[in-house]
Amino acid sequence: MLQLRKIVLRGEGVPDASISFFPGGNIVAGESDTGKSYLLRCLDYIFGADEMKKRIPAAESYSKLYVQFENKVGAVLTLERHLSGGDLASHTCPVEDIDGAGKSLKPKRKGKSKARDITEVLFQFAGLSEAVLRKNDRGEVQRLTIRQYLPVFLIDEIAIIDEKSPVLGKGGFDETPRKRMFAHMLTGKDDIGVIAAEKSEIAQARLVAQLGLITGLLKPLEHRIQQSPMADEDSIEKVEFAIAQLSASHFEITGERAKLQAERTENTRTLNRAQSQVVAADELLARYHLLEDRYNSDLQRLDFVTEGAHFFNGLQEVNCPLCEQPMTSDHVHTTQGSVKTICEAARAEASKILGQRGDLALAIKRLENIRSTRLSEVISSRDALALTDQRTMDVISPALQDAAQRLEVLVARRIELERLKADEDQADTLRLKKDEIERMFGDKPSKSTWEALPSKALRALCKEIETVLTEWEWKGEGCVEFDQKEFDIIVDGQSRQSHGKGVRAVLHTAFTIGLLRFCRINNLPHPGVVVIDSPLTSYKKGKPGGAKDGPIDAGMEAAFWRSLTAIDPGVQVIIVENKEPPATVANDLTYYWFAGDTGSSNDRKGFIPVV
Known part of the structure; x- marks a missing residue:
């Protein structure tokens, strides 16, 4: 070894x-x-x-x-x-x-x-x-x-x-x-x-060998034919016709699936675009509302300044804690400018802010309208996607799976029928050749x-x-x-x-x-x-x-x-x-x-x- x-x-x-x-x-x-x-x-x-x-x-x-x-x-x-x-x-x-x-x-x-x-x-x-x-x-x-x-x-x-x-x-x-x-x-x-x-004749030995070969080839063929006989009602032509019909149906279902897939792609694109715009609008609205709050805060501050100036005029005259002199309008320690000037400046600033706040309100309203429109698009796109997916899942996919399974069975049967037919044709040819050889040298040779x-x-x-x-x-x-x-x-x-x-x-x-x-x-x-x-x-x-x-x-x-x-x-x-x-x-x-x-x-x- x-x-x-x-x-x-x-x-x-x-x-x-x-x-x-x-x-x-x-x-x-x-x-x-x-x-x-x-x-x-x-x-x-x-x-x-x-x-x-x-x-x-x-x-x-x-x-x-x-x-x-x-x-x-x-x-x-x-x-x-x-x-x-x-x-x-x-x-x-x-x-x-x-x-x-x-x-x-x-x-x-x-x-x-x-x-x-x-x-x-x-x-x-x-x-x-x-x-x-x-x-x-x-x-x-x-x-x-x-x-x-x-x-x-x-x-x-x-x-x-x-x-x-x-x-x-x-x-x-x-x-x-x-x-x-x-x-x-x-x-x-x-x-x-x-x-x-001993070989009686070379020709007879050749016939014996041919007969042995044919018998050996014929035996497994006849065994397979007996194990899987071809039904009378079954034929390769019928199976091929069924395959052709099923293939056409499969092609139609595949085309409908492609159409639904195209619709789904378009709805997905619309959904993504609308969602992006809704997100952008929400972000912009948040910033607008912050600006609006700033405007309101500024207006409140200006109102406070105006009211403070008004009350400042009603204050009594007192002596300066630094120089013990009366605190008049021309006192050197007082803030420069008059109360009147401060009030006018505050009103002017408030007027400007009110105008800007009005413009901002219009912008917010327009943006909310846009957001509402895009939100509607999101809802409609989602509904369309749900319908497409539901049809694909309930109708198209089962139909494709069923067609594929039936095609697989039919193709396997066609292959089996073709093999059986080939076996029968080959067996017929071998039987004819075997009969011919047996006739040529009479009795079957003994083994x-x-x-x-x-x-x-x-x-x-x-x-x-x-x-x-x-x-x-x-x-x-x-x-x-x-x-x-x-x-x-x-x-x-x-x-x-x-x-x-x-x-x-x-x-x-x-x-x-x-x-x-x-x-x-x-x-x-x-x-x-x-x-x-x-x-x-x-x-x-x-x-x-x-x-x-x-x-x-x-x-x-x-x-x-x-x-x-x-x-x-x-x-x-x-x-x-x-x-x-x-x-x-x-x-x-x-x-x-x-x-x-x-x-x-x-x-x-x-x-x-x-x-």
């Missing part, structure tokens, strides 16, 4: 993009679009994929990929490959110590080639024996490759929720080799020595009978998966069986494929980790590392085929995270997830958090460094 130690991207003028892993549990969590899933693409590419799939823009400046491994005796192997394609190079040292071109190797062998390739190097390094597996029912064999192992140790975010077998993956022409690969993992035995059936998977080993594997589910606090008995027809597990009497995507993801993860543990305990072939993307897809359990997405059980999620801290250091489990594990778990194993663009300056933004 081997373990992954480091993934490194290098390019001219940019810092290395690097991430390291260690024995046992490893977690890479973080926001979307931070390069987490790109790590699995890098591994797929280094394991011999023809090209790097879905390169991310942030990686465009990088040209080389390095992946460093370590085996159980501590030896180091680093694989190098240019991101634009081509062969690989191997180095027997860590990435940072590479000096030179390394030994060249092919991504895969073609035909009868014996060239050094990625499978040979990795198998030798991991202590895996070269194996020969049957590739078809006739008994022809082929070499086991590292890529046939991929479905059981490199699970991306699509495969984890897929309804397809966790052993067979996407399937195709290599379905039989992957079934035999699984049998090889259960028993350690390969198919060397199997004698292939060879091959040994089934070993029941004892399957039971032991299922027990290990049950242990995993128990550790995760699975809500149920957790009784696991293996379906040899679907090459998938059945848990508590229900097949994994019949659950919703969230349960499928959890059970796929349990199968993968259980298989790793089974092989480790029984010293059976396995790469020794599993990388799983997004195993905690949210779900809530329901009836078969009717599960809906929802919050994952908190206890089960917590137990899942805790179980990673107890992973045997002789193997390696790498979890790539959007969710962040509890701090207690993160502190007990290798953990990375990719914060994305919203992270702080101290956070790691993603796999690719931010320059």
Whole structure:
């Protein structure tokens, strides 16, 4: 077995993009679009994929990929490959110590080639024996490759929720080799020595292969047609007509909403303008009233001065306290000017103030009229806004929501009908071709009978998966069986494929980790590392085929995270997830958090460094 130690991207003028892993549990969590899933693409590419799939823009400046491994005796192997394609190079040292071109190797062998390739190097390094597996029912064999192992140790975010077998993956022409690969993992035995059936004629063999392919293609089509038959009264044309009518209605409602929005904008503008003018008028009136109070105060003061002068004339004559002389009008200590002069000045000033107060009263009245007008505008604008909002809330929004929901249902039904029609058309074509081939060589060709998977080993594997589910606090008995027809597990009497995507993801993860543990305990072939993307897809359990997405059980999620801290250091489990594990778990194993663009300056933004 081997373990992954480091993934490194290098390019001219940019810092290395690097991430390291260690024995046992490893977690890479973080926001979307931070390069987490790109790590699995890098591994797929280094394991011999023809090209790097879905390169991310942030990686465009990088040209080389390095992946460093370590085996159980501590030896180091680093694989190098240019991101634009081509062969690989191997180095027997860590990435940072590479000096030179390394030994060249092919991504895969073609035909009868014996060239050094990625499978040979990795198998030798991991202590895996070269194996020969049957590739078809006739008994022809082929070499086991590292890529046939991929479905059981490199699970991306699509495969984890897929309804397809966790052993067979996407399937195709290599379905039989992957079934035999699984049998090889259960028993350690390969198919060397199997004698292939004789080919009576090349043409007949070609017909058998074509018939097998057509039968394999026809089976899932007929299954889907039986599960979802098209109703007689239902048709694509009727659904499209209903969609067109509903779209027109939706367009009309949208236009009325736009009109109401324009009216609301205008009323809001009028309201704001009127409110501003009312506020300004209130401020100005306050200042006018202060001025009016000042005028009244001045008039009262002038009246007081006039009355004081009048009474001053009636005072009796007395001697000056300073010079003991009579205090007459020409006395040197008295105030200059006569009382008459003071009274005249006071009356003149009062007359002037009365005139100004009159003008001020007119200004106040005009301003109060303006304020009253603007206040009326405020009230009318508010009433208009209330009517607009009420119509939008009571009529327009419900109508739009109803139309949108009905459109969504109709569009989904149209897609379903188109899929059903395409399935029926394809099935009809395949049936005609199948009948034609069967007529060409008479009786249907007989298939060879091959040994089934070993029941004892399957039971032991299922027990290990049950242990995993128990550790995760699975809500149920957790009784696991293996379906040899679907090459998938059945848990508590229900097949994994019949659950919703969230349960499928959890059970796929349990199968993968259980298989790793089974092989480790029984010293059976396995790469020794599993990388799983997004195993905690949210779900809530329901009836078969009717599960809906929802919050994952908190206890089960917590137990899942805790179980990673107890992973045997002789193997390696790498979890790539959007969710962040509890701090207690993160502190007990290798953990990375990719914060994305919203992270702080101290956070790691993603796999690719931010320059």
